[in-house]
Amino acid sequence: MSKSVLVIGAGPAGIASALTLQQRGCNVTVLDKATFPRDKCCGDGLTTGALRLLEQIGLRPEMVPDWYQCDSAWLRSPSGREIQLPLPANKGQFAAIAPRLHLDNALVMLARSRGITVQENSSFESVLRNDNDCVEVQTSSGLMAADFLVAADGMWSPVRRALGLSTTSYLGEWHAFRQYFCNVTGVASKQLCVWFEPDLLPGYAWSFPLPGNRVNFGFGVLRNANYSVQFMNSVWQELPRRAHISAALGANFAPEGRHTAWPIPARIDTATRSAGRVLFIGDAVCATDTLTGEGIGQALLSGILAAEAIVAGTTPQDVCRTYSEALDKELLADHRMSKFLGKILARPVGARAALRIANTNSWTRRNFARWMFEDEPRAVILTPRRWHRHFFSRPGAFSGNNASN
Numbered sequence: 439m440s441k442s443v444l445v446i447g448a449g450p451a452g453i454a455s456a457l458t459l460q461q462r463g464c465n466v467t468v469l470d471k472a473t474f475p476r477d478k479c480c481g482d483g484l485t486t487g488a489l490r491l492l493e494q495i496g497l498r499p500e501m502v503p504d505w506y507q508c509d510s511a512w513l514r515s516p517s518g519r520e521i522q523l524p525l526p527a528n529k530g531q532f533a534a535i536a537p538r539l540h541l542d543n544a545l546v547m548l549a550r551s552r553g554i555t556v557q558e559n560s561s562f563e564s565v566l567r568n569d570n571d572c573v574e575v576q577t578s579s580g581l582m583a584a585d586f587l588v589a590a591d592g593m594w595s596p597v598r599r600a601l602g603l604s605t606t607s608y609l610g611e612w613h614a615f616r617q618y619f620c621n622v623t624g625v626a627s628k629q630l631c632v633w634f635e636p637d638l639l640p641g642y643a644w645s646f647p648l649p650g651n652r653v654n655f656g657f658g659v660l661r662n663a664n665y666s667v668q669f670m671n672s673v674w675q676e677l678p679r680r681a682h683i684s685a686a687l688g689a690n691f692a693p694e695g696r697h698t699a700w701p702i703p704a705r706i707d708t709a710t711r712s713a714g715r716v717l718f719i720g721d722a723v724c725a726t727d728t729l730t731g732e733g734i735g736q737a738l739l740s741g742i743l744a745a746e747a748i749v750a751g752t753t754p755q756d757v758c759r760t761y762s763e764a765l766d767k768e769l770l771a772d773h774r775m776s777k778f779l780g781k782i783l784a785r786p787v788g789a790r791a792a793l794r795i796a797n798t799n800s801w802t803r804r805n806f807a808r809w810m811f812e813d814e815p816r817a818v819i820l821t822p823r824r825w826h827r828h829f830f831s832r833p834g835a836f837s838g839n840n841a842s843n
Contacts (some may be wrong), residue, residue: 447469453545466554575597
């Protein structure tokens, strides 16, 4: 007998979970309070790991307007040293930019094309029942019951709050600002740029290119006593005018729309992962990489793992245990490695040393780029079970049909 699953949230995590469940024979319904297409505060960057998972669930670059494939990254150290890190050519995609307005909508359309019911403008309201028999919730569309509920509803998950599991004072590990710029004519119009500014470490500023001389520009910092709201606001006002950043953007760049800010949760090691018949994924399980603040790949992976646990488990207890073990296996070592590396990059001397090593020769430049974009898991060297024969030689995603810029 097939299992029924209700997914709350139609972002990448929720849709990845829904597609995996549907492929395994489950009856899936997805709810989201928004109407698509809708924007989401994000840097829009996709790592190699994220791209491979998008390919796995059936998304193609041509489904996403303004998809931009990157072939290299341009980095600037706190001392002003600039290096270019090339990604492998003609071996698939290792880094791309995809505006969340278009990416998330494409994923919703993909789910519908597979026969999955996606109810937009439908909000979760409360959990009425969560026991050995079923999970029952009240939504703005009415009463709904299922064998399991997958909560892909963000870092302040209303589902988690309804179950009494939220930490009300939690503000995330990272905080980020973002705005789109147009009329970009400098190198940033074609190059993915990352600036390790001394006053942002271990955070960084970025400019990610999009078609039509547009970029996603922003910065992210770890939350601590040094980075008050006033500090972040003042940095945002002057950051694009710093000489080296302004030169990369070009003389005529202009803001497009308003800037947005958002918190980023990155504590997969301590987050609540499940409760009864409810599994938390994506930002709801705080799965973001604590080194970079990147979270789309982790969101996709957590959604897939939750789906696989639901299919494999025979009881709610089996499902929750299987899911937690899978998160530990796939993400915990990488989270710990990221925390360790973050401590090194928090000091200018550490950031400068890391980039000097990366710039040693053509081999280090090429493979540092692959490591930076998570071609392999962050802590793969320390986890022998993930070793394989094709380190630094695997093709990227979509290697059979690369999208052109």
